[in-house]
Amino acid sequence: MTAILVPIKNFVKEDFICKCGCGRFNMDENFLIRYQAFRLIHGKPLTPTSGGRCIKHNKAEGGVKTSLHQCETKKATAVDTTGDCAKIYKDACACGLFNEIEWHKNDGKNFVHLGWDPNQKGLDYKII
Ligand SMILES: [Zn+2]
Ligand SMILES: [Zn+2]
Numbered sequence: 001m002t003a004i005l006v007p008i009k010n011f012v013k014e015d016f017i018c019k020c021g022c023g024r025f026n027m028d029e030n031f032l033i034r035y036q037a038f039r040l041i042h043g044k045p046l047t048p049t050s051g052g053r054c055i056k057h058n059k060a061e062g063g064v065k066t067s068l069h070q071c072e073t074k075k076a077t078a079v080d081t082t083g084d085c086a087k088i089y090k091d092a093c094a095c096g097l098f099n100e101i102e103w104h105k106n107d108g109k110n111f112v113h114l115g116w117d118p119n120q121k122g123l124d125y126k127i128i
Pocket of ligand 1: 024
């Protein structure tokens with residue numbers, strides 16, 4: 001089977017680089033295709049606020065050791081996103097492109113974590 005090539009037209013590499021200043025970019029290509037597909041389904045702008053994170057930055061952000069954002073020992077498969085969070089959460093839960101979705105609503109942060117965990121069985125959707 002040949003690889004399916006999808007242009008990532010709404011985002012640039014810089015959107016997903018580790019925010020600590022280390023410049024690390026190690027996003028999973030298939031995840032970026034999911035994210036782009038979600039942008040098309042959602043139909044409104046998405047602003048990625050955190051994509052890949054080196055181990056140090058992931059720790060500083062309070063991310064768990066097994067975080068899908070961690071991109072030093074594996075490719076990252078999560079992006080924190082702002083925009084119309086209520087619609088992002090609703091569309092993300094409906095579309096089936098992600099199996100880890102967390103709307104940080106009640107903690108005052110207001111972003112939606114969109115992730116794909118290849119080892120996870122079932123869906124993990126929650127409002128935090
Ligand atoms: Zn970093
Ligand atoms: Zn996240």
